[in-house]
Amino acid sequence: MGRVILQSFGASRTVTGSRHLLHTAEMKVLLDCGLFQGRRAESTERNRHVPVDPDAVVLSHAHIDHCGALPSLVRDGYRGPIHATAATSDLCEAMLYDVAKINEADARHLNKHRGPGQREIKPIYTSKDVDQTLKLFRDHEYDEPFEVGPGVTATFQDAGHIIGSAGVLLEIDDELRVYFTGDVGRRMYPILRDPVAVPDADVIMSECTYGTRDHPPAEIAQGQLADEIRRVAETGGKLFIPAFSVGRTQNLVWAIAHEWHAGRIPRIPVYVDSPLAEKATDVIVRHPECYDQELEDFMYSGGRPFFPKGVKYVESRQESMSLNGKDGPFVVIAGSGMCEGGRIVHHLKHNLRDEKNTVLFVGWCAPHTLGRRILEGNTPVRIHGRRIHVNARIRKINAYSAHAGKSDLIDFLSPAKEMGASIYLVHGDEDTALAFADTLREDGHHSVTVPETYAKYELVSRMTSVD
Template identity: 40%
Template sequence: MTSGVLTFLGAAGTVTGSKFLYEEEGQRYLADCGLFQGEAAWRRRNWDDFPVDPASLRAVVLTHAHLDHCGYLPALVRQGFQGPVICSESTATVASIVLRDAAHLQEEDAEHARAGGYSRHNPPLPLFDTADAERAIALFQPVGDRAIELPGGTTVRLHRAGHILGSTFAVLERNGHRLLVSGDLGRQQHPLLRPPVTPPAVDAIVVESTYGNRKHAPLDRERLGRLITATAHRGGVTLIPAFAVDRTAIVLHTLAGLAHDGLIPHLPVFVDSPMALAALNAYRTAIQEKAPELRPDLVGTDDPFDPGDLRLVHSAEESQRLNSPGRPCIIVSASGMATGGRVLHHLTHQLPDRRNTVLLTGFQVPGTRGRSLLDGATSVKIHGRYVPVRAQVTDLPEFSAHADSDELVDWLAASPEPPQTVYVVHGEPDARQALADRIRKELGWLAVAPQHSERVRLW
């Protein structure tokens, strides 16, 4: 009998950095390859050498294209990984966008630090560069909805997860044993995507717990409309930091609905994120091609992302002009947790003005500027300088594309057989423990919350 071993190299004790090393019969595979984000103690781990020789990995399996699930891949390639990266077709498209943007931001942040003299390192260097990102992208091997054999004999099948375009959960199988890695699971009522498919019978499950201790309320469209309308009447700007992948599309789809129903005034809506624009094109292509993961009512519609005066900002010069727009408007810009990107310049200019409103539309990881704003900070540090926070800051967690605690438990309960063990990951400590407790009490399954770098026998 063989005994598979799983090592939790990320997303254990924190929400980010998903990396799960599966080893059996001398073969090594990595499920997800994410960057740590948020608190400095976790971000510093991005610079650690990978704990095993990256060249010894037979393959990487990506569940989806968010940075905390795919963003470490260029660094892994820089350290010697050369195997295939297995993912869905849409993940290959979107992850290419994400990795190129991440490399650009790495290089840009290093240059900002050098010019501003606020780095501890001399000279400041990026974790990876554009060349590393391109080498990683060249390794993508998109697969459809079928089981494929990986180098070394393990098979993998990707199933729809309904979180973002292309998102999947992965089932790896060897010698009759099966390991399921959930990635991030979507909601039953995602406005653009169909919900996750039912999990198959497996021996072990690695499940996310981002909202493991919370339930989502339905989006209060009237409240959102009032917030935007009141800001416009003050002569202010509504600034929406939004994840470029998926969240920007959801925000625009929602704004289009509000405009159609007369719940907000006619306002120009600027999308200022090169990555968001590229991801939006990916969504439009998926709609044109009638991708099966999309909700049926979305396929065949006119542009579902245009609120009536949609303006796509491409150049840096156009972006800079938006720092002083001179009229009420809505600006949607990345990143969603204000960790980088063009939104930082907009925050620098819009936060000090009491007329403006900042709407937070997603989970804010501890240690990010977005979390500081959510927690009521009176100032935030951007590019080495403190910026006063006088604008109204409002949280809209209803926009989350993560399954909540009820949806996670219901999804697990739909499995045809109980697994031997459920490993609860990708959540803050309270959320992970709360979900593990619910799984034990309500399903009667063994559920644990592993620690960072912990190794476990799977079977």
């Protein structure tokens, strides 16, 4: 076997832009091709061009920080296969067109207000680039090995993180086994099966997003959500839930359907105000092969987890606006989760002043986002250039994260000690990754590395590794 080299181009000592290249003697395999999210100028440049020329791409899941730069790679000439699970392929279609449309609209807006002599702004990529990208997808089942190229076989394992999410086992020249975890989900998480245990491997490339902290149990979230819905039904207010369109929104709808079915909360109207969320829900409905037992049992007993009576998916912008003139009680679930864009922003502008209303955060908000400012208790907040006083109740549920927490990750990686596998920690902020590396060393792992961006690391099998 020739040398196998790992080189990360993103999600190394950070949580964004997942891109890891494996050079084998005969080919280059790119694991994920995600968008960088962060300071605009810097991330735009890194997203416009992906500085690699792989022979094949293998995709862990459809979150945008794992798949969102694929159309840039294709526009720059990539014509090889993109291997993914069927549910990931379908979700990518919805996600990538959404990114392209937002980019095209942004570019149009900026060009309209461009001064004389200023260069035309081009979108990072267009819907046409997405058309080309989707033609390259090759769908695979979980646990069915497939050939990636000369000397490289891959197998997807259920990662339990979002629908279609997978860890990838790469077998190289029958000598080296490398497992890339993608994002690791949580046990007992709604809709999804639990993450499958790490397979026997020489090298494990693991995410470590929450390597320094645990989440409250996911079951707690359902009770808190039910309490907020009961409260708003009594007071006649409106409950606004900023939520990511893929994954989180479907969890919420399924939780509400579950509570209605059990007769535990009143049936007030629920509006899902996000076209992307509706598309993502359609994908989930088409992929029952990904459901856990609890969801199957619920459907078997006549429950409708994603389109229950009483939940309305709002399509047009006019219909979305009309909710502002409507009296409560009702619930609105709308993107974006951090309130940086999307329809939630106009809902907040019109409804934050009213103390009868509640805003319920169900996910993490990055510093400096509108969501974070509201969560931190700032008032007034600035929305579309206006100062808006915050009189609404502000609440937060911490238990919904779709990532394994610290204890889950320690348990998940524990078999690596017996195997003697080397661990490479990716997809975690630098401080978190370095601290979690120490945690794993104290736990008895013999070789833990936190790779640096662009640096090259030779991956070796256990037979040849030196203690």
